[in-house]
Amino acid sequence: MAISASRRPVMTLYSRSNCPHSHRVRLVLAEKGITVDIVDANGDVLPEDLSELSPYGAVPTLVDRDLVLYNTQIIMEYLDERYPHPPLLPVDPVSRARIKLYVHRMEKDWYGLLPDLEGDDAKAAAAARKIIREGLTVIAPVFEQKPFFMSDELSLADCTLLPLLWRLPSFDIELPPQAKALQKYAERFFNRAGFRQSLSAAEKEMRPV
Ligand SMILES: N[C@@H](CCC(=O)N[C@@H](CS)C(=O)NCC(=O)O)C(=O)O
Structure with missing residues (x-):
């Protein structure tokens, strides 16, 4: 569809429809009500374009005029600074640093295990499942x-945790009854307008209503 020059979104997000990292960025965009042009970089769509933009050829990649960003946490923080309302990081430096650290821990401890979950090594997948289930139960x-x-x-931190929680059934991870408070939080969040809006068609199919 043609978009008139004055209405053309300033930014482009290269996203993949089932990529949890892309989902984190789409959730930030939806919660802030930011309009962007989303390029679905699934499979063979635009790989040359993306590899020219990002040295890793990875999604998400955000293009804002001549700025190209290709790390999820950097993209999320940039969006929060560029579009301050509603703020997604506290103003106070201590609380701000804590939230950034939670995001970092989730990336390292859980998101880092996703390749094992999706790989061919059944033992590694089972170990990853166990670590994520137990980690979520602890928090x-x-x-x-x-x-x-x-x-x-x-x-x-919510925008990082929720895309992971949304995928638990597709990762075959079932939370135990002790994680009830987390489950209630997730259900409440899954019904937020911003969250619904952040979902790609492929993600909607992960939890059919
Ligand atoms: N550390 C990266 C991870 C992003 C990532 O793993 N993206 C995956 C898709 S979910 C990807 O594009 N992998 C490269 C590929 O599939 O070619 C970030 O924070 O942005």
């Missing part, structure tokens, strides 16, 4: 205290 009680991830406000 579950914090969701009894606060409405969002260790916070009274929505933050980049």
Whole structure:
């Protein structure tokens, strides 16, 4: 569809429809109500384009005029600074650093295991499943205290955790009853307008209603 020059979104996001990292960025965009041009870089669509833009040829990659960003956490923080409302990081440096650290821990400890979950090594996949299930169970009680991830406000930590929680059934991970508070938080979040809007068609199919 043609978009008139004055209405053309300034930014382009190269995203993959089932990529959890792309989903994290799409969730930030949806929660902030930012309009971008989303290029679905699935399979053989535009690989040369993407490999010219990003040295890793990976998604998500965000293009904002002559700025090209290709790391999910950097993209999320950039969007939060460029579009400050609603803020997804606290102003106070200590709380801000804590949220960034939670994001980093989730990336390293859980997102880092996703290749094992999706790979051919059944043992590695089972070990990854166990680590993620147990890790989520350990943090579950914090969701009894606060409405969002260790916070009274929505933050980049929620936007990192939720795409992972959404995928649990497709990863064959079932949370135990002790993780009830986490499950309630997830269900509440899955019904938010921003979350619904962040989902690609492939992601909607991961949890058919
Ligand atoms: N560390 C990267 C991870 C992104 C990532 O793993 N993206 C995957 C898709 S979910 C990808 O594009 N992999 C390269 C490929 O499939 O060619 C980030 O934070 O952006």
